[in-house]
Amino acid sequence: MAEKHHDLSTAPGIWSLRQLPEMDEAQFSQWRTLLEHRTGMTLTRERKSFLETNVGIRMREIECNSYQAYYEKIVSGNEAVVEWGILVDRLTVQETRFLRDPDAFRLVSDYILTRPREVLKRRPLEAWSVGCSTGEEPYTLAMLLNESMTQLDLPPLFGVTGSDISKPAIEKARRGQFSARKLIGMDENLKTRYFRPAERNTVEIVESIRQRVCFTRLNVLDLKQAPMHGMNIIFCQNLLIYFRRWRRREIVKRLAERLAPGGLLVLGQGELTDWQPPGLQRVPSENVLAWIRRQSDEE
Template structure:
């Protein structure tokens, strides 16, 4: 498309300095439909300015002068797949941090510590972080599991998978490298055990933790195609809030299908209300929304 290129001409540079016109109702609806169709996520009217800001930043980067032209490039352009991946990264990446929900991670630790020791000795624990962003959550899960195994004086037999719809954040997560500020507030003994200094005021996860965590790109609308099965722990927090209620229930049902009998599903507080997922038993907790999969699939 003629309006899309990487280096704007001097004439075009003039409009790059101007504020783009506001997005009209029809254009906003068009983007709402596209986002929900491709990702399942809804964008309420009060987030129109968020969409405008992120679209306009990207449009200025590539020299695109109108929302309509950019929409057509995303849908029909020769680089549509790559451009869509970049845009999804801009619109979905949220702030995350290590040990973001301490109560939830304590629940995970309690769950592991109360498993039959013989079971932990013979079978690897498999955990899955859904919507893992840049990796803080799955690496935290790995640290929690490692601490539990050490406390039980067992060999560290476990693995963690992180999945996210954004390819760029998955690539960043794989590096296991973070800015030093990401560790602010973390217990000093945990820092010392699991991180080491790296270049340019960054830190990196130690090898024996990073090697136990793998990452993959996955859209939660495609859970029926996900290769994860028989998971002992599924951690899915701060993701469902972006979906309609009926789709939240569908996602949770599909996640439950991937749990092993007796497996633990952890969601964010308030992300699912007034509904009991079939085959799951609610964990009694005031601070964490979690379920255990029944040993037999009772409905």
Template sequence: MVDRLTVQETRFFRDPDAFRLVADYVLTRPREQLRKRPLEAWSVGCSSGEEPYTLAMVLNECMSQLELQPLFGITGSDISKPAIDKARDGLFNPRKLMGMDEELKTRYFRPAERNTVEIVKSIRERVCFTRLNVLDLDQAPMHGMNIIFCQNLLIYFRRWRRREIVRRLAERLAPGGLLVLGQGELTEWQPPGLQRLPSEHVLAWIKRQTDEE
């Protein structure tokens, strides 16, 4: 029923500007922090996994650019069990890679059974998946997230509900953490405790350190 009512359309690097912003965010964090503490990212409404795997590739590229160990973990959550099962399989139709940089394709995918491609193990083992209704965020165990990425999910909800969800997501961010939504998914409202990033193409905020509130 859930799967009939929801649209699960997604692809790798679907919103390139947003992933560029994530990369800039990581590359400008204090090196010492990245060396010591694992970066935690969460893709909310992750569908069949393309978004969280993209986040893993982006973080991996950043760590390699900074010559650091790939100390990070990604969680993908979605209400749909079939979508989560597919995400865990890590097998994709090559169509989902459309528009991706050729070098990244070669680095992160291998040909697999029945004309599919498979995510390489080093990326796959950094990503875990769980079934979660975004309306039950109060029961979610995630906390202290450095990056929360939630695109093309809030569109299913009315304005007051979107605000409620964003408030709850913000609670799950670590101080200084980054929240990224889809362009136009939240308008005329400033979530408390978050500071809007000045980007024309990406809707994103940083969680203020508590003494700034």
């Protein structure tokens, strides 16, 4: 008698066990185009399995069994906006940490410490972390601005804005609560001054710093709509690396427009090569890619 096999994939409730087929070339190209058009991120061929895995996980969650049907859900219909918001969070790389690029943060501190005192007293400093992920970068900026102001014996007159395309990342950033492991290797002084132990092996950012940092959801392709102007510091690291060169230039040009005269723009090392953004002057540094907006009409 022939052995009886159970087809688990068709049994109710365990649809999720079914294997999704490989994405064919046309489907990959369609998804890749959509992602680049909406976020700027280019997906290399090597990242096809990353796309398949993450789109696949989401499709299983909502019991959708064809890439095409899911694509339609993303581009049209009542739930398209919400569904896209969920998917984009899964497709973006959100790796980040406190003080990720120590040289860049040192440059920021030196920049503040060498500003004319009267300028620092006259108007609160505004900093912006573009593509801030879960908040480690803007909180680092806030801690360092606070350190610098303390060193200068000035009141902590500054604000930091973090923006990102991912809603869950922004929500996590707003909570200001992190795994205690995230502080491993951090200077003890910074740890004790800026973090408090919280529930279940987590730490939270102290209130005085949280109050100075706000978060907003913003697609960097929509900078025209961004209300940020007159920024003293713009920090944009590990976001443009996923973009084409022409788009990086476009975005940097737009970010430069949002700087106050004399303001500082910091990118990740190697993120923009062979090009000088108009109106900006390169900061001489071997380890940090940064520019200052020309001071002609500064304060």
